[in-house]
Amino acid sequence: MELAIPLTKTGEPLFRQVYLGLRQAILAGNFSAGERLPSSRDLAEQLGVSRTVALLAYDQLLAEGFVEGHRGSGTYVSASLNRTRPRKLEKSATLRLSHFGSAVASAGEAIDFPSRQPIPLRYNFAFGRTDTAVFPYEAWRRILLRHAREARVRELDYGPAVGSLALREAIAAHLRRSRAVVCDPSEVIIVNGSQQALDLITRVLVERGDNVAIEDPQYPGAREVLRSAGARLIPVPVDRDGLNPAKLPEQASLVFVTPSHQFPTGAILPLARRLALLEWARRKNAVIVEDDYDGEFHYEGRPLESLQGLDREGRIVYLGTFSRTIFPALRIGYMIVPKSLASAFTAAKWLSDLHSATLEQQTLAEFIHTGMYERHLRRLRRRNTARRDALLEAIATHLGKRVEVTGDGSGAHIVLWPRKRISEETLIDRAAAQGVNVYGISQFFLKQPAQTGLILGYARLNEQEIREGIRLLGEAL
Secondary structure, eight states: OOOOOOOOSSSSOHHHHHHHHHHHHHHTTSSOTTOBOOOHHHHHHHHTOOHHHHHHHHHHHHHTTSEEEETTTEEEEOTTSOOOOOOOOSSOOOOOOOHHHHHHHHTGGGSOOGGGSOOOOSEEOOOSOOOGGGSOHHHHHHHHHHHHHHOOGGGGSOOOTTOOHHHHHHHHHHHHHHSOOOOOGGGEEEESHHHHHHHHHHHHHOOTTOEEEEEESOOHHHHHHHHHTTOEEEEEEEETTEEOGGGOOSSOSEEEEOOSSOTTTOOOOOHHHHHHHHHHHHHHTOEEEEEOTTTTOBOSSSOOOOSGGGOSSSOEEEEEESTTTTOGGGOOEEEEOOHHHHHHHHHHHHHHHSOOOHHHHHHHHHHHHTTHHHHHHHHHHHHHHHHHHHHHHHHHHHTGGGEEEEOTTBSSEEEEEESSOOOHHHHHHHHHHTTEEOEESGGGOSSOOSSOOEEEEOTTSOHHHHHHHHHHHHHHO
16 A cells, blocks of 8 residues: 655654654545555655654554554554545636647537437437447457467567557558558557558648648548547538539648548448549648548449559558457557658557557467468358448338438448438437437538438348348338
8 A cells, every 4th residue: 555645854843744644645535544554664665754653653652543453463443433535626716728729529419328328218320339249259369369378578568659560461452451551660660550640640741730631521520530639621512423623722731531431420431532532632732631441341343443543643641440340349440541641650659559459469460370360251251241231121122212311331330310300319319209219310410401311230130130220210200
């Protein structure tokens, strides 16, 4: 037990200072009734005083009834003392926040804290989640434990800021095959989830007051980190084909896009628009941030290659995460950065947190290298395909022509657009009364949307739950 008792060489005798410190700790409730205090030897050693000083302090506490001595056992807080709570501050100081601190404080309501999620109902169409039940945890544990047992001491020291070379090689090889990303391991930077990547991008590339183009609607994690940095956000409208390059602003240093499954509408950016976006970036000398959060899931036809794979000038920062394919608590994501920016992002990562956890990186590298990750992805895709098919079938049966569906070609969520005008809040409340959690789309717009929309994720419901949930949603409509 460590005690913090400030002592001075001037003023009251040392034993008196020790006594007052212990007395205050007991009265403040830091020790409960009947709790054992350190021995006089331990206390003297901790505080750097003689044992006589500690004994005198304990004698004073004993005389006043704060403690009891049990022969051969030690000194205990008196059992007769009621438990007391730590004293409250007499007043709360007004502390100055930075521009960033003020911005994030005001953004608190818009950030998706788990504690602010509605209480899950029987049929919860939560989005942005993965089916953690399907992950091969036993295989993962065996790999992790082996790396922990076999790790040499020097491997447990600080690691490279960019991440494990084995993991960067595995990611680069996987992305070249599955997403047509053009990269080598030197361009891969391991981060603690894609949210850290967004933060690093903002720190490295955005000045306060810079114009930044952003999809409307958009991912709030990107929107709020940009706002907090003082960027001037310019919303670019999204239609059924995603971001419209013709509506991009004349002046912007950066544009954030989700071309493979636009968040939240689910639109897939067609090739013509991808090329137009690259041409705009070339003319404006701008950087494109491609967030490929759901790129592993595609259901119809051949998936379009990544936007990064079309880039010939090194203008794209590509983001990916394992939160959607493995499990969110892993907190491993990655950035593919142009070689011209690699040193700046490496330094920014080091200043942020030195490096990401080493053992988890080693485990993930082996998980990918041995083919386990590919097999796991195939299982996830099969499950998502079956659930998507059940969802679309149920919508056709129970909702029919009353809604339009977007976003069903990829990812793990869709959007329902009711054809009749209805309050989003009313619709969500009606669904909740039927035991169904659905989520409104208006919260993701910078400008008020003209149409009500509901986001339905399907990764965590089985086919029967999906069918019953949609039947009940039909009754709510």
